[in-house]
Amino acid sequence: MGTLGFGVIGTGRFGQHYTRLLREIQGVFLLATASQHENNSEALLENPDIDCVVIASPAATHFEYIKKALKNGKHVLVEKPMVTSAAEAEEIKILIAKSGKIFMVAHQYLYNDYIRALKARIESGDLGEGANINAEHLYPGPIRQDVGVFWDAAPHEMAIIDYLFGPSRVIYAQGIARKVSGAPVDDYVSVDVQFENKVFASLLYNSASLQKTHRIVLTASKGTAIYDDMADDKLKFNLGKEPVIEKISAREPLRSELEHFTSCVRNNTLPLTDIDHGLRVIKNLEMVYEHLN
Template identity: 30%
Template sequence: MIRIGVIGCGYWGPNLIRNFVSCPETQLVWACDLDNNRMMKALRSFPNVKKTTNFMDILADSNVDAIAIATPVHTHFPIAEKCLHEGKHVLVEKPLAVSVEQGEKLVQLAAKQNLRLMCDHIFCYTGAVRKIKDMIKNGELGELYYFDSVRINLGLFQQDVNVIWDLAPHDLSILSYLIGSEPVSVSAHGLSHAGNSLENIAYLVLKYDHNFIAHLHLNWLSPVKIRRIIIGGSEKMLVWNDLDPDEKIKIYNKGIMVKKLKQEERSRLLVSYRYGDMYAPQIDNTEALLLMVSEFASCIEENRPALTDDKSALRVLRVLEAAEISVKSHGANIPLKYT
Protein backbone atom coordinates (compact mmCIF):
# COMPACT_ATOMS: atom_id res chain seq x y z
CA MET A 1 0.00 0.00 0.00
CA ILE A 2 1.32 3.44 -0.97
CA ARG A 3 1.25 6.03 1.82
CA ILE A 4 0.22 9.44 0.51
CA GLY A 5 0.43 13.08 1.56
CA VAL A 6 -1.74 15.69 -0.18
CA ILE A 7 -0.53 19.29 -0.42
CA GLY A 8 -3.39 21.69 -1.13
CA CYS A 9 -6.97 21.39 0.14
CA GLY A 10 -8.60 23.99 -2.08
CA TYR A 11 -10.60 23.36 -5.27
CA TRP A 12 -9.09 20.01 -6.36
CA GLY A 13 -7.48 18.80 -3.15
CA PRO A 14 -10.69 17.51 -1.49
CA ASN A 15 -11.37 15.34 -4.55
CA LEU A 16 -7.90 13.82 -4.32
CA ILE A 17 -8.33 13.29 -0.58
CA ARG A 18 -11.62 11.47 -1.04
CA ASN A 19 -10.25 9.17 -3.72
CA PHE A 20 -6.98 8.39 -1.96
CA VAL A 21 -9.10 7.30 1.03
CA SER A 22 -11.37 5.21 -1.21
CA CYS A 23 -8.59 3.57 -3.23
CA PRO A 24 -7.60 0.17 -1.75
CA GLU A 25 -4.02 0.65 -2.96
CA THR A 26 -3.37 3.91 -1.10
CA GLN A 27 -3.41 5.19 2.47
CA LEU A 28 -3.84 8.92 3.04
CA VAL A 29 -1.46 9.81 5.87
CA TRP A 30 -1.07 13.60 5.69
CA ALA A 31 -2.81 16.67 4.31
CA CYS A 32 -1.48 20.22 4.14
CA ASP A 33 -2.88 23.65 3.41
CA LEU A 34 -1.88 27.18 4.37
CA ASP A 35 -5.51 27.86 5.32
CA ASN A 36 -6.18 25.79 8.44
CA ASN A 37 -9.96 26.28 8.26
CA ARG A 38 -10.07 25.08 4.66
CA MET A 39 -7.97 22.05 5.56
CA MET A 40 -10.19 21.18 8.54
CA LYS A 41 -13.26 21.37 6.31
CA ALA A 42 -11.69 19.08 3.67
CA LEU A 43 -10.75 16.52 6.34
CA ARG A 44 -13.95 16.66 8.36
CA SER A 45 -14.84 13.09 7.35
CA PHE A 46 -11.29 11.81 7.78
CA PRO A 47 -10.22 12.65 11.35
CA ASN A 48 -7.30 10.18 11.39
CA VAL A 49 -5.38 12.04 8.68
CA LYS A 50 -2.50 14.13 10.04
CA LYS A 51 -2.73 17.87 9.37
CA THR A 52 -0.16 20.60 8.86
CA THR A 53 0.17 24.08 7.40
CA ASN A 54 3.84 23.41 6.48
CA PHE A 55 4.40 20.79 3.79
CA MET A 56 7.95 20.23 5.01
CA ASP A 57 6.40 18.29 7.91
CA ILE A 58 5.16 15.74 5.38
CA LEU A 59 8.50 15.51 3.61
CA ALA A 60 10.21 14.85 6.95
CA ASP A 61 8.02 11.77 7.53
CA SER A 62 9.93 8.73 6.28
CA ASN A 63 6.70 6.71 6.27
CA VAL A 64 5.30 8.80 3.39
CA ASP A 65 5.97 7.27 -0.02
CA ALA A 66 4.39 9.82 -2.33
CA ILE A 67 3.01 13.35 -2.53
CA ALA A 68 0.05 14.71 -4.49
CA ILE A 69 0.28 18.43 -5.27
CA ALA A 70 -2.92 20.44 -5.76
CA THR A 71 -1.70 24.00 -5.36
CA PRO A 72 -1.58 27.10 -7.62
CA VAL A 73 0.29 26.48 -10.86
CA HIS A 74 3.23 28.76 -10.07
CA THR A 75 4.01 26.64 -6.98
CA HIS A 76 4.07 23.28 -8.78
CA PHE A 77 7.76 23.38 -9.65
CA PRO A 78 9.29 24.42 -6.30
CA ILE A 79 7.10 22.02 -4.30
CA ALA A 80 7.60 19.10 -6.70
CA GLU A 81 11.34 19.72 -6.79
CA LYS A 82 11.57 19.58 -2.98
CA CYS A 83 9.47 16.41 -2.88
CA LEU A 84 11.68 14.66 -5.42
CA HIS A 85 14.84 15.75 -3.61
CA GLU A 86 13.40 14.17 -0.45
CA GLY A 87 12.84 10.87 -2.24
CA LYS A 88 9.06 11.09 -2.64
CA HIS A 89 7.13 10.01 -5.73
CA VAL A 90 5.05 12.91 -7.04
CA LEU A 91 1.63 13.45 -8.60
CA VAL A 92 1.07 17.01 -9.84
CA GLU A 93 -2.19 18.68 -10.78
CA LYS A 94 -2.11 19.93 -14.39
CA PRO A 95 -0.09 21.58 -15.81
CA LEU A 96 3.20 20.10 -14.62
CA ALA A 97 4.92 23.50 -14.36
CA VAL A 98 4.79 27.02 -15.79
CA SER A 99 7.49 26.46 -18.43
CA VAL A 100 9.21 23.79 -20.47
CA GLU A 101 12.47 24.59 -18.68
CA GLN A 102 10.91 23.83 -15.30
CA GLY A 103 9.24 20.70 -16.66
CA GLU A 104 12.53 19.39 -18.06
CA LYS A 105 14.25 19.91 -14.70
CA LEU A 106 11.54 17.90 -12.92
CA VAL A 107 11.70 15.08 -15.49
CA GLN A 108 15.48 14.90 -15.18
CA LEU A 109 15.36 14.97 -11.38
CA ALA A 110 12.75 12.21 -11.22
CA ALA A 111 14.89 10.03 -13.50
CA LYS A 112 18.02 10.74 -11.44
CA GLN A 113 16.21 9.83 -8.20
CA ASN A 114 14.49 6.80 -9.82
CA LEU A 115 11.10 8.17 -8.75
CA ARG A 116 7.71 8.25 -10.45
CA LEU A 117 6.56 11.70 -11.56
CA MET A 118 3.01 11.81 -12.89
CA CYS A 119 0.59 14.54 -13.99
CA ASP A 120 -3.10 14.53 -13.16
CA HIS A 121 -4.43 14.63 -16.75
CA ILE A 122 -7.75 13.34 -15.49
CA PHE A 123 -9.66 13.06 -18.79
CA CYS A 124 -7.34 10.31 -20.05
CA TYR A 125 -8.90 8.08 -17.38
CA THR A 126 -12.55 8.73 -18.24
CA GLY A 127 -14.65 5.94 -19.68
CA ALA A 128 -15.39 8.10 -22.73
CA VAL A 129 -11.74 8.67 -23.66
CA ARG A 130 -10.85 5.03 -23.03
CA LYS A 131 -13.74 3.99 -25.29
CA ILE A 132 -12.64 6.38 -28.03
CA LYS A 133 -9.08 5.08 -27.76
CA ASP A 134 -10.32 1.51 -28.28
CA MET A 135 -12.33 2.58 -31.33
CA ILE A 136 -9.35 4.36 -32.89
CA LYS A 137 -7.07 1.41 -32.13
CA ASN A 138 -9.56 -0.99 -33.73
CA GLY A 139 -9.81 1.18 -36.84
CA GLU A 140 -13.51 1.85 -36.44
CA LEU A 141 -13.18 5.52 -37.35
CA GLY A 142 -10.75 4.84 -40.19
CA GLU A 143 -8.02 7.36 -41.01
CA LEU A 144 -8.36 10.33 -38.65
CA TYR A 145 -8.89 13.69 -40.31
CA TYR A 146 -9.53 16.24 -37.56
CA PHE A 147 -10.12 16.92 -33.86
CA ASP A 148 -12.36 19.85 -32.94
CA SER A 149 -12.97 20.74 -29.29
CA VAL A 150 -15.06 23.38 -27.52
CA ARG A 151 -14.36 23.92 -23.81
CA ILE A 152 -16.18 27.04 -22.71
CA ASN A 153 -18.07 28.39 -19.69
CA LEU A 154 -18.56 31.55 -17.59
CA GLY A 155 -15.49 31.55 -15.27
CA LEU A 156 -13.63 30.33 -13.31
CA PHE A 157 -11.13 33.18 -13.92
CA GLN A 158 -7.68 32.13 -12.67
CA GLN A 159 -5.27 34.53 -11.02
CA ASP A 160 -1.96 33.08 -12.20
CA VAL A 161 -2.59 31.50 -15.62
CA ASN A 162 -4.60 32.36 -18.72
CA VAL A 163 -7.37 30.29 -20.30
CA ILE A 164 -4.88 28.35 -22.43
CA TRP A 165 -2.85 27.12 -19.47
CA ASP A 166 -6.00 26.40 -17.49
CA LEU A 167 -8.19 24.56 -20.02
CA ALA A 168 -6.00 23.46 -22.94
CA PRO A 169 -4.08 20.80 -20.93
CA HIS A 170 -7.27 18.72 -20.88
CA ASP A 171 -7.62 18.63 -24.66
CA LEU A 172 -3.88 18.42 -25.35
CA SER A 173 -3.49 15.40 -23.07
CA ILE A 174 -6.53 13.76 -24.66
CA LEU A 175 -5.12 14.43 -28.14
CA SER A 176 -1.71 13.02 -27.29
CA TYR A 177 -3.26 9.88 -25.81
CA LEU A 178 -5.75 9.28 -28.62
CA ILE A 179 -3.65 10.21 -31.65
CA GLY A 180 -0.35 8.72 -30.51
CA SER A 181 1.65 11.46 -32.23
CA GLU A 182 2.50 15.07 -31.47
CA PRO A 183 1.83 18.28 -33.45
CA VAL A 184 4.62 19.82 -35.45
CA SER A 185 3.40 23.40 -35.06
CA VAL A 186 0.81 25.52 -33.27
CA SER A 187 -0.77 28.89 -33.91
CA ALA A 188 -3.01 30.68 -31.44
CA HIS A 189 -5.05 33.84 -30.98
CA GLY A 190 -6.32 35.12 -27.65
CA LEU A 191 -7.75 38.20 -25.96
CA SER A 192 -8.18 39.50 -22.43
CA HIS A 193 -11.30 41.32 -21.25
CA ALA A 194 -10.73 41.29 -17.47
CA GLY A 195 -8.42 44.28 -17.14
CA ASN A 196 -5.24 42.23 -16.93
CA SER A 197 -2.83 40.51 -19.31
CA LEU A 198 -4.32 37.02 -18.90
CA GLU A 199 -6.25 35.89 -21.98
CA ASN A 200 -9.76 34.66 -21.16
CA ILE A 201 -10.61 33.49 -24.69
CA ALA A 202 -8.34 31.67 -27.14
CA TYR A 203 -8.34 29.63 -30.33
CA LEU A 204 -5.54 27.14 -31.07
CA VAL A 205 -4.75 25.32 -34.30
CA LEU A 206 -2.37 22.35 -34.16
CA LYS A 207 -0.88 20.88 -37.33
CA TYR A 208 0.59 17.40 -37.63
CA ASP A 209 3.04 15.85 -40.09
CA HIS A 210 0.25 13.72 -41.56
CA ASN A 211 -3.15 14.71 -42.98
CA PHE A 212 -4.59 15.67 -39.58
CA ILE A 213 -5.44 18.95 -37.87
CA ALA A 214 -6.76 19.92 -34.43
CA HIS A 215 -8.65 23.02 -33.31
CA LEU A 216 -9.29 24.08 -29.70
CA HIS A 217 -11.81 26.74 -28.64
CA LEU A 218 -11.28 27.89 -25.04
CA ASN A 219 -13.34 30.54 -23.25
CA TRP A 220 -14.03 31.73 -19.70
CA LEU A 221 -16.53 34.31 -20.96
CA SER A 222 -19.32 32.20 -22.42
CA PRO A 223 -23.00 32.39 -21.37
CA VAL A 224 -23.26 28.60 -21.66
CA LYS A 225 -21.07 25.71 -20.58
CA ILE A 226 -20.03 23.39 -23.41
CA ARG A 227 -17.67 20.42 -23.24
CA ARG A 228 -17.73 18.89 -26.72
CA ILE A 229 -15.21 17.14 -28.95
CA ILE A 230 -15.80 16.09 -32.57
CA ILE A 231 -13.44 13.64 -34.25
CA GLY A 232 -13.74 13.05 -37.98
CA GLY A 233 -12.48 9.93 -39.69
CA SER A 234 -12.61 8.38 -43.13
CA GLU A 235 -15.07 5.70 -41.99
CA LYS A 236 -17.07 7.25 -39.17
CA MET A 237 -17.36 10.43 -37.13
CA LEU A 238 -17.69 10.84 -33.39
CA VAL A 239 -19.19 13.45 -31.07
CA TRP A 240 -18.35 13.42 -27.37
CA ASN A 241 -20.56 15.63 -25.21
CA ASP A 242 -19.19 15.35 -21.70
CA LEU A 243 -22.23 17.11 -20.25
CA ASP A 244 -24.70 14.52 -21.60
CA PRO A 245 -25.44 12.17 -18.67
CA ASP A 246 -26.81 9.34 -20.84
CA GLU A 247 -25.23 9.38 -24.30
CA LYS A 248 -21.81 10.97 -23.91
CA ILE A 249 -20.49 9.47 -27.15
CA LYS A 250 -22.39 9.31 -30.42
CA ILE A 251 -20.96 7.55 -33.48
CA TYR A 252 -22.15 8.68 -36.91
CA ASN A 253 -21.75 6.51 -39.98
CA LYS A 254 -21.35 9.58 -42.17
CA GLY A 255 -18.65 10.78 -44.52
CA ILE A 256 -17.65 11.50 -48.07
CA MET A 257 -16.56 9.39 -51.00
CA VAL A 258 -14.30 10.94 -53.63
CA LYS A 259 -14.28 9.36 -57.06
CA LYS A 260 -10.85 9.07 -58.67
CA LEU A 261 -10.81 10.87 -62.01
CA LYS A 262 -8.60 10.51 -65.02
CA GLN A 263 -5.77 13.00 -65.47
CA GLU A 264 -7.67 15.12 -67.98
CA GLU A 265 -10.79 15.23 -65.77
CA ARG A 266 -9.21 16.36 -62.51
CA SER A 267 -10.66 19.86 -62.84
CA ARG A 268 -13.97 18.25 -61.83
CA LEU A 269 -14.24 17.03 -58.24
CA LEU A 270 -16.74 14.22 -57.79
CA VAL A 271 -17.70 14.00 -54.14
CA SER A 272 -20.62 11.96 -52.86
CA TYR A 273 -21.93 11.79 -49.32
CA ARG A 274 -22.56 8.77 -47.14
CA TYR A 275 -25.40 8.93 -44.61
CA GLY A 276 -25.77 6.04 -42.22
CA ASP A 277 -26.97 5.26 -38.72
CA MET A 278 -26.01 6.85 -35.42
CA TYR A 279 -25.47 4.86 -32.25
CA ALA A 280 -24.35 5.60 -28.69
CA PRO A 281 -22.00 2.96 -27.23
CA GLN A 282 -21.99 1.95 -23.59
CA ILE A 283 -19.10 3.42 -21.60
CA ASP A 284 -17.58 2.62 -18.22
CA ASN A 285 -18.78 5.08 -15.54
CA THR A 286 -16.05 4.36 -12.99
CA GLU A 287 -14.88 7.68 -11.53
CA ALA A 288 -11.86 8.80 -13.53
CA LEU A 289 -10.10 10.23 -10.49
CA LEU A 290 -10.28 6.89 -8.70
CA LEU A 291 -8.65 5.20 -11.72
CA MET A 292 -6.03 7.93 -11.80
CA VAL A 293 -4.98 7.55 -8.14
CA SER A 294 -4.96 3.76 -8.62
CA GLU A 295 -2.64 4.23 -11.62
CA PHE A 296 -0.38 6.42 -9.48
CA ALA A 297 -0.09 3.68 -6.86
CA SER A 298 0.39 0.95 -9.47
CA CYS A 299 3.15 2.73 -11.37
CA ILE A 300 5.04 3.16 -8.08
CA GLU A 301 4.56 -0.48 -7.06
CA GLU A 302 5.56 -1.75 -10.51
CA ASN A 303 8.30 0.86 -11.09
CA ARG A 304 6.97 1.77 -14.52
CA PRO A 305 5.88 4.96 -16.29
CA ALA A 306 2.29 6.00 -15.66
CA LEU A 307 -0.28 6.47 -18.41
CA THR A 308 0.05 10.24 -17.88
CA ASP A 309 3.71 10.26 -16.92
CA ASP A 310 6.13 13.17 -16.72
CA LYS A 311 7.20 12.85 -20.36
CA SER A 312 3.61 13.12 -21.62
CA ALA A 313 3.11 16.10 -19.30
CA LEU A 314 6.25 17.70 -20.75
CA ARG A 315 4.88 17.28 -24.29
CA VAL A 316 1.76 19.17 -23.20
CA LEU A 317 3.96 21.91 -21.72
CA ARG A 318 5.76 22.33 -25.06
CA VAL A 319 2.47 23.02 -26.84
CA LEU A 320 1.25 25.39 -24.10
CA GLU A 321 4.46 27.41 -24.20
CA ALA A 322 4.44 27.57 -28.01
CA ALA A 323 0.78 28.63 -27.99
CA GLU A 324 1.55 31.48 -25.60
CA ILE A 325 4.40 32.64 -27.83
CA SER A 326 2.03 32.53 -30.81
CA VAL A 327 -0.60 34.62 -29.02
CA LYS A 328 2.01 37.28 -28.20
CA SER A 329 3.16 37.12 -31.83
CA HIS A 330 -0.34 37.76 -33.24
CA GLY A 331 -1.02 34.16 -34.23
CA ALA A 332 2.37 33.28 -35.72
CA ASN A 333 2.92 29.63 -36.58
CA ILE A 334 5.35 28.27 -33.97
CA PRO A 335 7.25 25.04 -34.80
CA LEU A 336 7.46 22.42 -32.07
CA LYS A 337 10.56 20.40 -31.22
CA TYR A 338 10.65 17.30 -29.04
CA THR A 339 13.69 15.79 -27.35
Protein backbone atom coordinates (compact mmCIF):
# COMPACT_ATOMS: atom_id res chain seq x y z
CA MET A 1 0.00 0.00 0.00
CA GLY A 2 1.40 3.38 -1.01
CA THR A 3 0.76 6.81 0.44
CA LEU A 4 -2.57 7.04 2.28
CA GLY A 5 -4.80 9.96 1.33
CA PHE A 6 -6.48 11.64 4.32
CA GLY A 7 -9.36 14.02 4.79
CA VAL A 8 -10.25 15.80 8.04
CA ILE A 9 -13.80 16.87 8.88
CA GLY A 10 -13.75 19.55 11.55
CA THR A 11 -11.55 22.63 11.72
CA GLY A 12 -11.69 23.32 15.45
CA ARG A 13 -8.89 22.75 17.96
CA PHE A 14 -8.59 19.01 17.43
CA GLY A 15 -9.11 19.26 13.70
CA GLN A 16 -6.16 21.65 13.59
CA HIS A 17 -4.00 19.23 15.60
CA TYR A 18 -4.81 16.42 13.17
CA THR A 19 -4.04 18.52 10.11
CA ARG A 20 -0.69 19.54 11.65
CA LEU A 21 0.28 15.94 12.41
CA LEU A 22 -0.86 14.59 9.05
CA ARG A 23 1.54 17.03 7.40
CA GLU A 24 4.39 15.63 9.53
CA ILE A 25 3.79 11.85 9.52
CA GLN A 26 5.47 9.89 6.75
CA GLY A 27 3.44 7.81 4.32
CA VAL A 28 0.29 9.92 4.51
CA PHE A 29 -0.95 12.92 2.56
CA LEU A 30 -3.60 15.39 3.69
CA LEU A 31 -5.80 15.96 0.66
CA ALA A 32 -8.71 17.95 2.08
CA THR A 33 -10.34 19.49 5.13
CA ALA A 34 -14.00 20.30 5.61
CA SER A 35 -16.24 22.03 8.12
CA GLN A 36 -19.96 22.36 8.79
CA HIS A 37 -19.83 26.07 8.04
CA GLU A 38 -18.33 25.65 4.59
CA ASN A 39 -20.70 22.79 3.72
CA ASN A 40 -17.96 20.89 1.86
CA SER A 41 -17.95 17.57 3.70
CA GLU A 42 -19.83 15.72 0.93
CA ALA A 43 -17.08 16.45 -1.60
CA LEU A 44 -14.46 15.20 0.85
CA LEU A 45 -16.36 11.98 1.60
CA GLU A 46 -16.91 11.26 -2.09
CA ASN A 47 -13.32 11.99 -3.14
CA PRO A 48 -11.93 8.68 -4.52
CA ASP A 49 -8.36 9.70 -3.66
CA ILE A 50 -9.15 9.88 0.05
CA ASP A 51 -8.59 6.54 1.80
CA CYS A 52 -9.06 7.65 5.42
CA VAL A 53 -11.31 10.19 7.10
CA VAL A 54 -10.69 11.80 10.48
CA ILE A 55 -13.92 13.07 12.04
CA ALA A 56 -13.25 15.87 14.54
CA SER A 57 -16.51 17.77 14.16
CA PRO A 58 -19.08 18.45 16.94
CA ALA A 59 -20.29 15.26 18.64
CA ALA A 60 -23.86 15.50 17.36
CA THR A 61 -22.59 15.23 13.76
CA HIS A 62 -20.45 12.12 14.24
CA PHE A 63 -23.13 9.51 13.57
CA GLU A 64 -24.06 10.81 10.11
CA TYR A 65 -20.46 11.46 9.09
CA ILE A 66 -19.38 7.96 10.17
CA LYS A 67 -22.19 6.37 8.17
CA LYS A 68 -21.41 8.39 5.05
CA ALA A 69 -17.68 7.72 5.32
CA LEU A 70 -18.14 3.96 5.65
CA LYS A 71 -20.66 3.86 2.80
CA ASN A 72 -18.10 5.69 0.64
CA GLY A 73 -15.47 3.06 1.42
CA LYS A 74 -13.33 5.13 3.80
CA HIS A 75 -11.38 4.00 6.85
CA VAL A 76 -12.55 6.07 9.82
CA LEU A 77 -10.89 7.66 12.86
CA VAL A 78 -13.48 9.51 14.96
CA GLU A 79 -12.99 11.80 17.93
CA LYS A 80 -14.72 11.16 21.24
CA PRO A 81 -17.53 10.78 21.94
CA MET A 82 -17.80 8.30 19.09
CA VAL A 83 -21.58 8.87 19.00
CA THR A 84 -24.11 9.95 21.62
CA SER A 85 -26.16 6.78 22.15
CA ALA A 86 -25.70 3.03 22.34
CA ALA A 87 -28.30 2.58 19.59
CA GLU A 88 -26.18 4.66 17.21
CA ALA A 89 -23.06 2.72 18.21
CA GLU A 90 -24.78 -0.61 17.50
CA GLU A 91 -25.80 0.61 14.04
CA ILE A 92 -22.23 1.74 13.33
CA LYS A 93 -20.93 -1.69 14.34
CA ILE A 94 -23.15 -3.34 11.71
CA LEU A 95 -21.98 -0.90 9.03
CA ILE A 96 -18.32 -1.54 9.88
CA ALA A 97 -18.79 -5.28 9.48
CA LYS A 98 -20.40 -4.74 6.07
CA SER A 99 -17.76 -2.28 4.90
CA GLY A 100 -14.66 -4.27 5.86
CA LYS A 101 -12.95 -0.96 6.69
CA ILE A 102 -10.80 -0.04 9.67
CA PHE A 103 -12.68 1.93 12.32
CA MET A 104 -11.02 3.51 15.34
CA VAL A 105 -12.16 5.76 18.18
CA ALA A 106 -9.73 8.53 19.12
CA HIS A 107 -9.51 7.82 22.84
CA GLN A 108 -6.18 9.59 23.02
CA TYR A 109 -5.29 8.69 26.62
CA LEU A 110 -4.90 5.05 25.63
CA TYR A 111 -2.03 6.22 23.42
CA ASN A 112 -0.55 8.27 26.27
CA ASP A 113 2.77 6.81 27.46
CA TYR A 114 2.03 7.69 31.10
CA ILE A 115 -1.30 5.85 31.07
CA ARG A 116 0.46 2.90 29.43
CA ALA A 117 3.09 2.95 32.19
CA LEU A 118 0.29 2.97 34.77
CA LYS A 119 -1.27 -0.08 33.12
CA ALA A 120 2.09 -1.89 33.26
CA ARG A 121 2.32 -1.18 37.01
CA ILE A 122 -1.20 -2.51 37.57
CA GLU A 123 -0.49 -5.67 35.59
CA SER A 124 2.78 -6.23 37.49
CA GLY A 125 0.86 -6.39 40.77
CA ASP A 126 2.83 -3.49 42.29
CA LEU A 127 -0.34 -1.67 43.32
CA GLY A 128 -2.07 -4.77 44.70
CA GLU A 129 -5.73 -5.69 44.55
CA GLY A 130 -8.83 -3.57 44.15
CA ALA A 131 -9.17 -0.17 42.56
CA ASN A 132 -10.74 3.05 43.78
CA ILE A 133 -10.45 6.00 41.42
CA ASN A 134 -10.90 9.71 42.04
CA ALA A 135 -10.78 11.80 38.89
CA GLU A 136 -11.13 15.53 38.30
CA HIS A 137 -11.43 16.96 34.81
CA LEU A 138 -11.93 20.72 34.91
CA TYR A 139 -11.37 23.21 32.10
CA PRO A 140 -12.33 26.77 31.11
CA GLY A 141 -14.63 25.96 28.20
CA PRO A 142 -15.61 26.04 25.52
CA ILE A 143 -19.21 25.36 26.56
CA ARG A 144 -20.55 23.17 23.78
CA GLN A 145 -24.04 23.52 22.36
CA ASP A 146 -24.63 19.89 21.35
CA VAL A 147 -23.39 17.86 24.34
CA GLY A 148 -22.66 18.77 27.94
CA VAL A 149 -19.47 18.36 29.92
CA PHE A 150 -20.26 14.73 30.77
CA TRP A 151 -20.43 13.50 27.17
CA ASP A 152 -17.54 15.77 26.24
CA ALA A 153 -15.07 14.78 28.99
CA ALA A 154 -16.22 11.53 30.62
CA PRO A 155 -15.31 9.39 27.57
CA HIS A 156 -11.69 9.88 28.67
CA GLU A 157 -12.17 8.28 32.10
CA MET A 158 -14.50 5.55 30.82
CA ALA A 159 -11.97 4.61 28.14
CA ILE A 160 -9.06 4.69 30.61
CA ILE A 161 -10.88 2.47 33.11
CA ASP A 162 -11.80 0.01 30.35
CA TYR A 163 -8.14 -0.05 29.25
CA LEU A 164 -6.60 -0.37 32.72
CA PHE A 165 -8.92 -2.98 34.19
CA GLY A 166 -10.54 -4.71 31.23
CA PRO A 167 -14.09 -4.70 29.90
CA SER A 168 -16.70 -4.26 32.61
CA ARG A 169 -20.15 -2.74 32.61
CA VAL A 170 -21.47 -0.10 34.99
CA ILE A 171 -23.81 -1.62 37.59
CA TYR A 172 -24.42 1.47 39.75
CA ALA A 173 -24.25 5.22 39.28
CA GLN A 174 -25.51 8.19 41.25
CA GLY A 175 -24.73 11.84 40.77
CA ILE A 176 -25.78 15.31 39.75
CA ALA A 177 -25.58 17.37 36.57
CA ARG A 178 -25.90 21.15 36.72
CA LYS A 179 -25.98 24.14 34.35
CA VAL A 180 -23.87 26.36 36.59
CA SER A 181 -22.94 29.02 34.03
CA GLY A 182 -26.39 29.24 32.46
CA ALA A 183 -25.31 27.08 29.53
CA PRO A 184 -27.94 25.15 27.52
CA VAL A 185 -26.25 21.88 28.54
CA ASP A 186 -24.67 20.55 31.74
CA ASP A 187 -21.33 22.15 32.57
CA TYR A 188 -20.86 20.58 36.04
CA VAL A 189 -21.18 16.87 36.86
CA SER A 190 -20.29 14.92 39.99
CA VAL A 191 -20.97 11.18 39.98
CA ASP A 192 -20.01 7.94 41.74
CA VAL A 193 -19.78 4.83 39.56
CA GLN A 194 -19.47 1.13 40.41
CA PHE A 195 -18.34 -1.37 37.76
CA GLU A 196 -19.11 -5.08 37.66
CA ASN A 197 -15.41 -5.90 38.17
CA LYS A 198 -15.57 -4.01 41.53
CA VAL A 199 -13.72 -0.93 40.30
CA PHE A 200 -15.20 2.17 41.97
CA ALA A 201 -14.83 5.66 40.53
CA SER A 202 -15.72 9.10 41.84
CA LEU A 203 -15.73 11.54 38.90
CA LEU A 204 -15.92 15.34 38.78
CA TYR A 205 -16.31 17.40 35.59
CA ASN A 206 -16.55 21.17 35.17
CA SER A 207 -16.28 23.02 31.86
CA ALA A 208 -16.79 26.42 33.51
CA SER A 209 -13.63 26.23 35.61
CA LEU A 210 -11.15 29.11 35.74
CA GLN A 211 -8.22 26.79 35.08
CA LYS A 212 -7.54 23.38 33.58
CA THR A 213 -7.12 20.35 35.84
CA HIS A 214 -6.97 16.71 34.80
CA ARG A 215 -5.98 14.43 37.65
CA ILE A 216 -6.58 10.74 38.32
CA VAL A 217 -5.80 9.16 41.70
CA LEU A 218 -5.89 5.36 41.85
CA THR A 219 -5.82 3.68 45.26
CA ALA A 220 -5.35 -0.09 45.65
CA SER A 221 -4.30 -2.48 48.44
CA LYS A 222 -0.53 -1.89 48.14
CA GLY A 223 -0.34 1.74 47.18
CA THR A 224 -1.49 4.76 45.22
CA ALA A 225 -0.84 6.10 41.73
CA ILE A 226 -1.37 9.72 40.72
CA TYR A 227 -1.61 10.86 37.11
CA ASP A 228 -1.63 14.65 36.73
CA ASP A 229 -1.81 15.80 33.13
CA MET A 230 -0.94 19.39 34.03
CA ALA A 231 2.13 18.63 36.19
CA ASP A 232 5.76 18.44 35.08
CA ASP A 233 6.03 15.04 36.80
CA LYS A 234 2.87 13.52 35.42
CA LEU A 235 2.95 10.05 37.00
CA LYS A 236 3.80 9.27 40.63
CA PHE A 237 3.50 6.16 42.79
CA ASN A 238 3.39 5.74 46.55
CA LEU A 239 4.03 2.08 47.32
CA GLY A 240 4.64 2.36 51.05
CA LYS A 241 8.01 4.11 50.97
CA GLU A 242 9.04 7.39 49.42
CA PRO A 243 6.92 8.57 46.48
CA VAL A 244 8.34 7.40 43.16
CA ILE A 245 8.24 9.63 40.07
CA GLU A 246 7.90 7.65 36.84
CA LYS A 247 10.39 9.15 34.39
CA ILE A 248 9.22 8.64 30.82
CA SER A 249 10.30 10.03 27.48
CA ALA A 250 6.72 10.48 26.36
CA ARG A 251 5.55 11.06 22.80
CA GLU A 252 2.62 13.23 21.78
CA PRO A 253 -0.44 10.97 22.28
CA LEU A 254 -2.22 12.18 19.12
CA ARG A 255 0.84 11.35 17.05
CA SER A 256 0.98 7.83 18.53
CA GLU A 257 -2.76 7.50 17.94
CA LEU A 258 -2.51 8.52 14.27
CA GLU A 259 0.48 6.25 13.66
CA HIS A 260 -1.42 3.33 15.21
CA PHE A 261 -4.41 4.05 12.97
CA THR A 262 -2.31 4.18 9.79
CA SER A 263 -0.53 0.97 10.80
CA CYS A 264 -3.88 -0.77 11.27
CA VAL A 265 -5.05 0.43 7.84
CA ARG A 266 -1.86 -0.76 6.15
CA ASN A 267 -1.83 -4.14 7.88
CA ASN A 268 -5.60 -4.66 8.10
CA THR A 269 -5.44 -5.20 11.87
CA LEU A 270 -7.90 -4.24 14.60
CA PRO A 271 -7.09 -1.02 16.46
CA LEU A 272 -6.68 -0.95 20.23
CA THR A 273 -9.69 1.37 20.37
CA ASP A 274 -11.91 -0.47 17.90
CA ILE A 275 -15.70 -0.47 17.66
CA ASP A 276 -16.12 -3.04 20.45
CA HIS A 277 -14.12 -0.88 22.83
CA GLY A 278 -16.02 2.20 21.66
CA LEU A 279 -19.37 0.47 22.11
CA ARG A 280 -18.50 -0.52 25.70
CA VAL A 281 -17.57 3.06 26.50
CA ILE A 282 -20.78 4.47 25.00
CA LYS A 283 -22.95 1.93 26.85
CA ASN A 284 -21.30 2.82 30.16
CA LEU A 285 -21.61 6.56 29.46
CA GLU A 286 -25.29 6.15 28.66
CA MET A 287 -25.89 4.09 31.82
CA VAL A 288 -24.23 6.71 34.02
CA TYR A 289 -25.92 9.66 32.31
CA GLU A 290 -29.34 8.13 32.92
CA HIS A 291 -28.63 8.24 36.67
CA LEU A 292 -27.66 11.91 36.91
CA ASN A 293 -30.17 14.17 38.65
